[in-house]
Amino acid sequence: MGKKAVCLISGGMDSAVASAIAKKEGYEIHALTFNYGQRNRKEIESAKKIAEWLGGKHKIIDVNLRQIGGSALTDEIEVPEEAHGIPLTYVPARNTIFLSFALAYAEVIDADSIFIGVNSVDYSGYPDCRPEYIEAFQKMANLALKRSVEGRPIKIKTPLLYFSKAEIVKKGYEMHVPFEKTWSCYRERERACGKCPSCKLRIEAFKEAGVRDPIEYE
Amino acid sequence: MGKKAVCLISGGMDSAVASAIAKKEGYEIHALTFNYGQRNRKEIESAKKIAEWLGGKHKIIDVNLRQIGGSALTDEIEVPEEAHGIPLTYVPARNTIFLSFALAYAEVIDADSIFIGVNSVDYSGYPDCRPEYIEAFQKMANLALKRSVEGRPIKIKTPLLYFSKAEIVKKGYEMHVPFEKTWSCYRERERACGKCPSCKLRIEAFKEAGVRDPIEYE
Numbered sequence: 001m002g003k004k005a006v007c008l009i010s011g012g013m014d015s016a017v018a019s020a021i022a023k024k025e026g027y028e029i030h031a032l033t034f035n036y037g038q039r040n041r042k043e044i045e046s047a048k049k050i051a052e053w054l055g056g057k058h059k060i061i062d063v064n065l066r067q068i069g070g071s072a073l074t075d076e077i078e079v080p081e082e083a084h085g086i087p088l089t090y091v092p093a094r095n096t097i098f099l100s101f102a103l104a105y106a107e108v109i110d111a112d113s114i115f116i117g118v119n120s121v122d123y124s125g126y127p128d129c130r131p132e133y134i135e136a137f138q139k140m141a142n143l144a145l146k147r148s149v150e151g152r153p154i155k156i157k158t159p160l161l162y163f164s165k166a167e168i169v170k171k172g173y174e175m176h177v178p179f180e181k182t183w184s185c186y187r188e189r190e191r192a193c194g195k196c197p198s199c200k201l202r203i204e205a206f207k208e209a210g211v212r213d214p215i216e217y218e
Numbered sequence: 219m220g221k222k223a224v225c226l227i228s229g230g231m232d233s234a235v236a237s238a239i240a241k242k243e244g245y246e247i248h249a250l251t252f253n254y255g256q257r258n259r260k261e262i263e264s265a266k267k268i269a270e271w272l273g274g275k276h277k278i279i280d281v282n283l284r285q286i287g288g289s290a291l292t293d294e295i296e297v298p299e300e301a302h303g304i305p306l307t308y309v310p311a312r313n314t315i316f317l318s319f320a321l322a323y324a325e326v327i328d329a330d331s332i333f334i335g336v337n338s339v340d341y342s343g344y345p346d347c348r349p350e351y352i353e354a355f356q357k358m359a360n361l362a363l364k365r366s367v368e369g370r371p372i373k374i375k376t377p378l379l380y381f382s383k384a385e386i387v388k389k390g391y392e393m394h395v396p397f398e399k400t401w402s403c404y405r406e407r408e409r410a411c412g413k414c415p416s417c418k419l420r421i422e423a424f425k426e427a428g429v430r431d432p433i434e435y436e
Binding site for chain 1: 277279280281282283285286287288304308309310311312313314315318319321322323325326345346348350351354355357358359360361362363364366367
């Protein structure tokens with residue numbers, strides 16, 4: 001039996017590319033997506049399409065973070081076009097919550113790795129995308145689980161941690177990642193707005209990578 | 219305005235005593251209970267009664283860990299009477315998931331502490347009750363949040379970490395913790411079974427503390 005990886009799939013580009021890397025490395029893919037009460041439902045539809053492309057299993061977990069609140073992504077707060085410092089789209093402890101569930105799931109299905117598409121270069125100011133955060137999460141995970149106590153820790157893999165957004169696009173392009181199935185826009189519309197901080201980052205990345213972005217913008 | 223604490227309340231003795239300590243230290247109590255798909259519904263009823271006794275707010279968060287599985291507490295696995303090593307009642311990454319939600323909630327309500335009733339002396343073999351785990355979680359938390367980046371980390375407080383079960387009983391007794399409202403039994407019955415590992419620990423603790431256990435056993 002092949003080695004298994006839990007791949008966190010958000011519906012965006014980064015997690016699609018990170019998971020494609022896991023697949024290329026020979027892992028049996030167990031995609032995990034969170035239905036966390038995000039206002040943007042397109043993300044989940046995109047996640048399904050990407051998981052299907054990856055092959056393997058896909059689990060969608062309901063974890064309603066609206067019960068907690070505190071973010072423009074879950075609450076009725078308008079997503080601003082300009083971001084300064086830590087943006088309003090920050091969701092308190094989101095990666096910590098998602099990675100915790102991924103740890104539990106990995107332990108249950110006996111996977112030895114978790115792939116997450118965080119990147120710290122062109123990151124949006126989220127504290128839980130930084131290398132020092134991932135390193136600290138790994139150390140905590142090494143003490144948290146039955147598996148770890150038994151000497152079989154679960155590795156948090158972040159292949160895109162030091163990639164620029166343009167490098168992520170190039171890497172995905174090489175691996176034929178279906179970027180047309182990904183969704184980056186913070187807004188939920190027929191087509192991406194092209195104006196929110198997430199669209200801007202994406203457009204800039206494709207431009208710099210010299211790759212055509214297959215999605216349409218308003 | 220007083221300082222706020224998020225107190226994780228399970229319905230058991232330890233979290234009741236830990237929260238009573240938070241109250242005694244002058245915190246405004248924001249109790250947090252997880253409806254995680256535990257087969258034992260009595261725990262949540264007990265948690266409500268304890269939160270009411272504490273005063274302050276009580277939030278019950280739905281986080282269905284049955285979606286993940288892997289434990290006798292959520293799945294249809296019989297809870298064994300004898301426990302060796304890490305027991306079947308171990309829930310993968312449970313404290314990590316609960317503490318992650320507590321972090322998010324603390325950040326949203328602007329609480330500077332989280333109280334959790336873990337203890338490592340008479341603990342049941344759960345890896346996520348050990349001091350080294352809590353220490354690692356704290357370090358991770360210090361990097362995960364907007365608050366931490368802003369220099370206002372959230373402190374994970376574990377006042378019972380080095381208490382024996384008997385000392386927990388004594389401490390609770392001194393503070394008039396209503397032990398009759400707590401529920402420790404792994405089974406869901408009218409009265410506690412008195413035979414499961416959790417009942418055994420409790421009975422032993424009251425005996426050693428020289429305090430009468432106000433609940434009835436079968």
